Amino acid sequence: MKSFEVNFDGLVGPTHNYAGLSEGNVASLKSALDISNPKSAAKQGLAKMKALHDLGLTQGVLAPQERPDIHTLRRLGFTGTDAQVLSQAHKEAPNVLAACYSASSMWTANAATISPSADTHNNKVHFTPANLTNKFHRSLEPETTGNILKAMFNNDEFFEHHLHLNDNDHFGDEGAANHTRLCGSYGDKGLEIFTFGRSAFNRDMPKPQIFAARQTLEASKSVARLHGLSNDNTVFVQQNPDVIDQGVFHNDVIAVGNQNVLFYHEQAFLNTAKFIDEVKQKLPQQAVHFIEVPSNQVSISDAVNTYLFNTQIITLADGSMAIIAPKHCENNINVKTYLDNLIIGNTPIKQVKYFDVNESMKNGGGPACLRLRVALNAQELDAVNPACIMSNSLFTRLNTWVDSHYRDTISPKDLQDPQLLIESRAALDELTKILNLGSVYKFQQV
Numbered sequence: 001m002k003s004f005e006v007n008f009d010g011l012v013g014p015t016h017n018y019a020g021l022s023e024g025n026v027a028s029l030k031s032a033l034d035i036s037n038p039k040s041a042a043k044q045g046l047a048k049m050k051a052l053h054d055l056g057l058t059q060g061v062l063a064p065q066e067r068p069d070i071h072t073l074r075r076l077g078f079t080g081t082d083a084q085v086l087s088q089a090h091k092e093a094p095n096v097l098a099a100c101y102s103a104s105s106m107w108t109a110n111a112a113t114i115s116p117s118a119d120t121h122n123n124k125v126h127f128t129p130a131n132l133t134n135k136f137h138r139s140l141e142p143e144t145t146g147n148i149l150k151a152m153f154n155n156d157e158f159f160e161h162h163l164h165l166n167d168n169d170h171f172g173d174e175g176a177a178n179h180t181r182l183c184g185s186y187g188d189k190g191l192e193i194f195t196f197g198r199s200a201f202n203r204d205m206p207k208p209q210i211f212a213a214r215q216t217l218e219a220s221k222s223v224a225r226l227h228g229l230s231n232d233n234t235v236f237v238q239q240n241p242d243v244i245d246q247g248v249f250h251n252d253v254i255a256v257g258n259q260n261v262l263f264y265h266e267q268a269f270l271n272t273a274k275f276i277d278e279v280k281q282k283l284p285q286q287a288v289h290f291i292e293v294p295s296n297q298v299s300i301s302d303a304v305n306t307y308l309f310n311t312q313i314i315t316l317a318d319g320s321m322a323i324i325a326p327k328h329c330e331n332n333i334n335v336k337t338y339l340d341n342l343i344i345g346n347t348p349i350k351q352v353k354y355f356d357v358n359e360s361m362k363n364g365g366g367p368a369c370l371r372l373r374v375a376l377n378a379q380e381l382d383a384v385n386p387a388c389i390m391s392n393s394l395f396t397r398l399n400t401w402v403d404s405h406y407r408d409t410i411s412p413k414d415l416q417d418p419q420l421l422i423e424s425r426a427a428l429d430e431l432t433k434i435l436n437l438g439s440v441y442k443f444q445q446v
């Protein structure tokens with residue numbers, strides 16, 4: 001049966017702003033309190049989705065979350081009307097207010113971990129939303145993420161949905177940003193690689209000294225268990241703690257895989273040689289292209305600033321691969337030179353396409369952060385909510401929707417404006433109709 005990898009990109013929400021919420025994420029802290037442009041952020045994202053659709057890929061859309069999260073503000077003790085809650089929070093706890101306003105669900109690589117049916121014990125596609133416990137603003141996402149995924153993959157015959165892991169740092173889980181899969185064609189049984197930053201229970205294992213390691217080994221193992229993966233189709237590898245301390249807060253900032261290609265920086269992993277041996281031993285039927293980028297060609301700092309590895313490697317109709325990269329890669333001489341040489345070398349990657357996703361990049365989200373990969377066979381794809389699949393008409397419809405609901409600027413003082421809450425809800429209410437999601441947001445459930 002034919003199989004596909006579908007990218008479900010996060011639609012940037014109407015409250016996209018720069019609040020400096022993510023310690024350990026260099027770009028987020030650098031952009032703190034800048035003025036954002038939600039309209040252009042959403043359109044940059046839509047343009048990337050449309051480009052992949054035009055390249056012949058099946059492209060999906062994942063809805064944003066309800067922000068501001070007024071329910072969390074009330075849970076934290078702010079009372080009165082919505083306007084009073086916002087103004088009180090603005091006065092007393094502006095950082096909490098900003099966290100409850102974050103449009104961070106756009107980075108859908110952190111929405112969930114997905115295991116395709118070829119890998120799982122019961123031949124269903126398994127979904128586990130990420131709990132994102134390490135950052136308060138992101139820990140608000142998993143419940144709604146689960147609702148949205150259930151509304152998109154709503155068929156028990158093919159899809160199995162799990163509850164996110166326990167909300168505790170011991171089981172900190174950041175989803176597909178720390179998970180990649182190597183395989184032959186997408187429908188073949190593959191090898192699922194889980195990368196973790198630290199162990200929660202084993203204090204003897206190395207860990208970063210400056211920034212938090214967001215993903216634990218225990219979380220990765222739990223997801224693999226829930227999905228019914230076996231020892232022979234999983235690898236658990238530790239991220240190099242030194243690079244976490246240099247701003248590599250997720251593994252997808254330093255490594256990316258697609259089918260028989262693993263593209264990674266030489267400093268990405270601890271014990272790289274052992275890891276590569278295990279991959280070779282567990283995937284004997286595949287000649288994997290291990291593309292290791294040396295530090296003397298691309299430094300960690302260049303990788304973090306350009307997001308060379310937060311690129312999407314996609315397979316085109318002729319079987320060759322293309323890299324979807326942010327413009328930052330084109331503008332950095334070391335990275336551009338590396339990529340120019342890569343596409344004439346002996347690997348399946350034959351072209352690079354550069355995209356302007358600057359509004360997202362300024363918060364530390366590159367092209368790969370913006371997408372959740374779901375490998376599906378033809379029958380499973382037929383069972384996906386068709387309203388969430390990109391088409392020429394959906395692209396036009398969503399651009400018009402953005403034009404009518406989104407602001408051109410948001411600055412920190414705008415977060416107390418109750419009108420922004422009203423605008424955001426109106427936008428999301430209409431969106432749930434466009435994407436045929438039903439009432440996935442709390443404000444729709446009262």
Ligand SMILES: N=C(N)NCCC[C@H](NC(=O)CCC(=O)O)C(=O)O
Pocket residue numbers: 017018019020021022025028029102104107109110135138177250252253363364365366368369
């Ligand atoms: N690498 C992947 N897959 N995702 C990138 C996530 C970026 C996100 N930034 C933020 O949440 C910044 C929000 C702010 O500062 O306003 C984060 O750090 O979790």
